[in-house]
Amino acid sequence: MAKVLEVQQLNKYFGQFQALKNVSFDIEKGEVFGFLGPNGSGKSTTIRAILGLIKHDSGDIKLLGMDTAQHMMAAHQRIAYVPDDVYLWPNLTGGEVIDLLLRMSGHEHTSRTDALIKKFELNTKKKSRTYSTGNRQKVPLIVAFSLDVDLYIFDEPTSGLDPLQARNFQEEVLALKQAGKTVLLSSHILSEVEKMIDKLAIIRNGEIIESGTLSSMQNLAELNVKATLPDYETVLRFSHRHKFASIHNTASFAIRRDELATVLRELSEADVQDLQITPPTLEDLFIQYYDVGGAQ
Numbered sequence: 042m043a044k045v046l047e048v049q050q051l052n053k054y055f056g057q058f059q060a061l062k063n064v065s066f067d068i069e070k071g072e073v074f075g076f077l078g079p080n081g082s083g084k085s086t087t088i089r090a091i092l093g094l095i096k097h098d099s100g101d102i103k104l105l106g107m108d109t110a111q112h113m114m115a116a117h118q119r120i121a122y123v124p125d126d127v128y129l130w131p132n133l134t135g136g137e138v139i140d141l142l143l144r145m146s147g148h149e150h151t152s153r154t155d156a157l158i159k160k161f162e163l164n165t166k167k168k169s170r171t172y173s174t175g176n177r178q179k180v181p182l183i184v185a186f187s188l189d190v191d192l193y194i195f196d197e198p199t200s201g202l203d204p205l206q207a208r209n210f211q212e213e214v215l216a217l218k219q220a221g222k223t224v225l226l227s228s229h230i231l232s233e234v235e236k237m238i239d240k241l242a243i244i245r246n247g248e249i250i251e252s253g254t255l256s257s258m259q260n261l262a263e264l265n266v267k268a269t270l271p272d273y274e275t276v277l278r279f280s281h282r283h284k285f286a287s288i289h290n291t292a293s294f295a296i297r298r299d300e301l302a303t304v305l306r307e308l309s310e311a312d313v314q315d316l317q318i319t320p321p322t323l324e325d326l327f328i329q330y331y332d333v334g335g336a337q
C-alpha cells in the first residue's frame with residue numbers, strides 16, 4: 042500500500058531541550074492514524090516539523106511521496122491542517138474567516154461548506170472575537186472538511202467541542218475514511234479517537250514508546266484473572282502471581298497470554314469454582330503506557 046507519510050529518525054531541539062528523539066512512524070493511504078500522548082509529549086512539535094512550520098535538526102520526512110525538504114509547497118496543496126491553537130481574525134465574521142482560509146489554501150466556498158456550517162451549527166454572521174472556544178474550533182474544521190485533499194491532519198481537534206459536535210467530527214472523519222482519504226489525528230485521550238483509528242503511535246517525552254493496531258497492543262497486555270476457590274488456603278497457592286489480591290476465597294491476579302494454559306491447569310487442579318478471565322480495557326492499557334517510567 043502507498044505510504045502517505047513517512048517520518049524517520051526525527052530529532053528536534055529547543056535550545057538544550059530535546060523535544061523529539063528519533064521519532065519514526067508511517068501512515069498508509071486510507072488509514073486513520075492516532076497520534077497519542079500526554080500534554081507536552083511532542084505531538085504538536087512533530088506535526089509542525091512534518092508541515093515545515095518549524096525546522097527539525099535531523100531526520101527525514103516524506104509527505105505524499107515527496108521529500109519535504111524540497112517539495113513542501115507542492116505537498117501543502119494536498120493537505121488540510123487544523124492546528125491546536127486556532128488564530129481567527131477578531132474583526133471578521135466566522136463566515137468571512139472561513140472564506141479567507143479557503144481562498145488562502147486555493148479553494149472555494151462550496152455547497153459542501155454550507156452543509157458543514159449547518160451540521161456544526163456555526164453562526165457565521167457573528168464576529169469571530171465573540172466566539173466561544175468550541176465555536177472557534179469549528180471554523181478550521183469546517184474549512185478542512187470542505188477541502189478535497191489527500192491528507193488531513195488534525196491536532197487535538199475535539200478538545201473544545203461538546204459531545205454532539207465531537208460526534209459530528211467523528212462522522213466526518215469516518216466519511217473521509219470511507220472515501221479512502223488519509224487522516225492523522227492527534228489527541229491526549231484515547232477514548233476520543235478510539236472509534237475512528239486504524240493504527241496508533243504513543244509518544245511520551247519526545248519518544249515513540251509503542252505503535253501498532255489497538256488490538257495488537259491489547260494482545261501485548263496482561264489478562265486479568267478472577268477465580269473463586271474452595272478455601273483461603275487454596276487461594277494462597279496463587280499469591281506469587283502478578284498483581285495478586287484476595288477477598289475471602291476469591292483470588293485475582295494478572296497473567297501473560299503465554300501463561301494461560303499453565304494457569305488454567307493449576308486452577309483446575311485447585312478445584313476452581315468460578316472463573317473470569319478478561320483483557321485489560323484500552324483505557325487501562327493506555328494509562329499504563331503513560332505511567333511507565335513516570336511523567337516528564
Ligand SMILES: Nc1ncnc2c1ncn2[C@@H]1O[C@H](COP(=O)(O)OP(=O)(O)OP(=O)(O)O)[C@@H](O)[C@H]1O
Binds near residue numbers: 078086
Ligand atoms: N517553541 C518552543 N520553545 C521551547 N520549547 C518548546 C517549544 N514548543 C514546544 N516546546 C516544548 O516541547 C515539548 C513538546 O511540546 P508539544 O507542544 O509538541 O507537546 P504536545 O504533545 O503537543 O502537548 P499538548 O497535548 O499539551 O498540546 C514540551 O516540553 C514543550 O514545552
